Every structure is written in structure tokens, then in C-alpha cells.
Amino acid sequence: MLTLVYFAWVRESIGHDEEQMERPTPGTTVADLIATLAARGGGYAQALADPAKLRAAIDQRFVPLDTVIGDAKEVALFPPVTGG
Template identity: 55%
Template sequence: MAIELIYFAWVREAIGKDGESVSPPAEVVTIADLVRWLSALSPGYSEAFAEPDRLRAAIDQDFVAFDAAITGAREIAIFPPVTGGSGIGG
């Protein structure tokens, strides 16, 4: 399943791109699994996802917890906590 990933703020800076299309392996079923899988891809990903407790996620523009299933997701955004404005899902 191909999923469009979007990265914001220091996550984007550490990875070096603002998004990409990925097809995670079958055992990647939650946001937490996805972050673990991505962190193993390169030092930049490892740096971006080193502290998952400092990250937030949205699936198809709805904020979700890291235990949320990614099945059927078209787009997943990963970003630091947001302050002010409506941002994603607003």
C-alpha cells in the first residue's frame, strides 16, 4: 500500500525533504510502527524520529495517536506539536 507522507518543521529539516510516497512492509500497521520503520532508513530519519514522544501525526488530515492503524491511509503527516492557528484538520 503506497502512502503519501508529509513532514513538517524540524522533522522535514532532519530528513531533507518535505514528503515522499512509501510502501511500508505488512508488519507496519500503526503510526508507531511506521515511525520505527522510517527511523531505520537513514541517519536523517533516525534523527528526525529519535524522540517519538515529541511528535504528532495526522492521517488524512485528522489528528491521531501513535497507536492509530494506518490501514487505508492515503496521507500521513508527521510533525512536532503545533501551537496557534488551526493547521492540519482545521
């Protein structure tokens, strides 16, 4: 199983902060995962419509969206972090 974690407006649009899903097929990238989730429609489609506005972490390490998920335990999706 793979844990998906959502933060900020991504979480608000989807409606929950975490979920479990079956591990994706080998070679699946974070971008592929985002497309699969967006295809669910509803809040997923709204939150994930523009992947360029998203950042990701695999097992708590920031990664580009073209990173292969591999045997990760967790993928987090969130908007870009801003300073303040």
C-alpha cells in the same frame, strides 16, 4: 502507495517534505511506521528518535501514534503545534 508528509524540524532533519512508500502491512500503526523510518538512519533517525516529541495526522485528521494506518492515503508527521 502511501504519501508521507513532514513538517517543521522533522522536514528539515529528513531533508524533504514529502515522499511515497509502499503501503505498510495490515495492522501497522503510526508508531510502527515511525520506527521503520527511523531505522533508515541519518536524518530519519535524528528526526524520529523520540516519538513522544511527534504528532501525526492520517488523511489530515490528528491521531494518536497507536492508530492503525489502514487504507489511508496520507500520513503526516510534525512536532507539537504551539500557540503564539
